[in-house]
Amino acid sequence: MSLSGRPGHFGSRFHNRLYALLGLDYVYKAFTTTDLAGAIGGIRALGIRGCAVSMPFKEAVIPLLDALDPSAQAIKSVNTIVNDDGRLTGFNTDYVAVRRLLTEHAVDPATPCLLRGSGGMAKAVVAALRDGGFRNGTILARNTQAGAALAERYGYAFATDLDGRTAPLLVNVTPIGMDGPDADALAFPLDAVAACAIAFDVVALPARTPFLVAAERAGKSCITGHAVLVLQGLEQFIRYTGVTPTPEQVADAAAYART
Incomplete structure (x- = not known):
């Protein structure tokens, strides 16, 4: 899933295309919220595997997490959350x-x-x-x-x-x-x-x-910024699933997400 002030469609289409190409039983949905603490609690309680985080939540989410990866710790900004059995770790895949x-x-x-x-x-x-x-x-x-x-x-x-x-x-x-x-x-x-x-x-x-x-x-x-968008999405995908797509699959998903 993703949390954003203004949800877009690229992430959903990119991740869901890769899930389909690889036959993985995942689904990616985009949300916005006015209750960030409640949303993060829901990730933990419902066992949601991961969450992308966009503005305006990248810094506000930090106190709600259990740990920060060095990529997020270095800049005090989170754009990815990974849920390992209820333990939430923040990453920054833009970095x-x-x-x-x-x-x-x-x-x-x-x-x-x-x-x-x-x-x-x-x-x-x-x-x-x-x-x-x-x-x-x-x-x-x-x-x-x-x-x-x-x-x-x-x-x-x-x-x-x-x-x-x-x-x-x-x-x-x-x-x-x-x-x-x-x-x-x-x-x-x-x-x-x-x-x-x-x-x-x-x-x-x-x-x-x-x-x-x-x-x-x-x-x-x-x-290009598009290259940043695709690479950071790929990093998220790998952290969520433990699966590394082929370059051809990534290119397919990126092209699909642009349409």
């Missing part, structure tokens, strides 16, 4: 997915990065970068308190506006470019995109944001 993608794309940890955003997902991305050895970073955020605190925690610089800044690795962790009112906006201006080497956008819908389209046209290496 795991970002670290894996940086490795898969062979991004050199010596690469300076400029990250835009300071919300819950930004915490996971910054922690993954820092733990992956990325020491030279700047956080750009309009929220001075949150941005400065995040930068200080991980030893990064902080700025409230771009002021001509760029870096070889640009990372967008804001809703800019997401389907909705900011769908046509660029997370970074074209001159910054032209000067970078790698563009990383955690926005999953659409998979090709204006920022990534501009980067592709400029011949830059790109990492």
Whole structure:
């Protein structure tokens, strides 16, 4: 199951497709709630195997759990709960997915990065970068308190506006470019995109944001939010079931979930 302030359909379709492909007797359902403690108690009492957690519950759920995996402990944010005979452990598979993608794309940890955003997902991305050895970073955020605190925690610089800044690795962790009112906006201006080497956008819908389209046209290496979404969902699936799907099954489920 999943708990979210605004439930979507990708997770349900992705997980249920994999259950069908693998012949597993599981079902994944999305819910919202105004009683978080009651919902978590229900997971424990009913023996629900696992639960994805989205905003605004990622931090509020922590006191209701029995333990935190290092992936969640590092950033005090949970996006996955696993129930082992009534013992609930919180994980953060966003963190795991970002670290894996940086490795898969062979991004050199010596690469300076400029990250835009300071919300819950930004915490996971910054922690993954820092733990992956990325020491030279700047956080750009309009929220001075949150941005400065995040930068200080991980030893990064902080700025409230771009002021001509760029870096070889640009990372967008804001809703800019997401389907909705900011769908046509660029997370970074074209001159910054032209000067970078790698563009990383955690926005999953659409998979090709204006920022990534501009980067592709400029011949830059790109990492998509859709890839983060699929990998973090795969990590959840493995933790819930103990089964690792084939790459072909994952690709099938991801394509199915997009429709």
